[in-house]
Amino acid sequence: MDSALTTDLTFAFIWSAVGGLIAYVFYGFAVMSIFRKAGLRGWPAWVPIFNVWRLLQLGGQKGWWVLVGLIPVLGTIVYLVFLIIAGVKIQTGFGKPGVFYLLALFLTPVWYGILAWDGSVWRPLHTPIVPASGYADGTTPNPA
Secondary structure (H helix, E strand, C coil): CCHHHHHHHHHHHHHHHHHHHHHHHHHHHHHHHHHCCCECCCCHHHHHHHHHHHHHHCCCCCCCCCHHHCCCCCCHHHHHHHHHHHHHHHHHHCCCCCCHHHHHCCHHHHHHHHHHHCCCCCCCCCCCCCHHHHEECCCCCCCC
């Protein structure tokens, strides 16, 4: 292999790893803040797959839909539909209109950041299906 190609590949790998780590940390903090605003424990935001499982539950969907997403093509499409439904319900619980989800589709980091760090309060119009153990105080709150 050519040494210039090796250098280029090494450089690309390092930048990809750094970029991936920055994205993971940003989304971890954002999802942790969303969970805490909703009264949930924050640590699941840092566990891959389980964080999406908990987001689905917070949005009133079954968490196991994330496992359906592991099935190529059709399973992924079905999973994404349920993830979008959960996202709309989560943002509505924070008082955001349905059209706000367009931000999630086109500028996902901004959508997560606004939900995580604006002054909105969690008042869901749906019933989250998070088990009592998922809440910070260990009890399931009454739906609004």
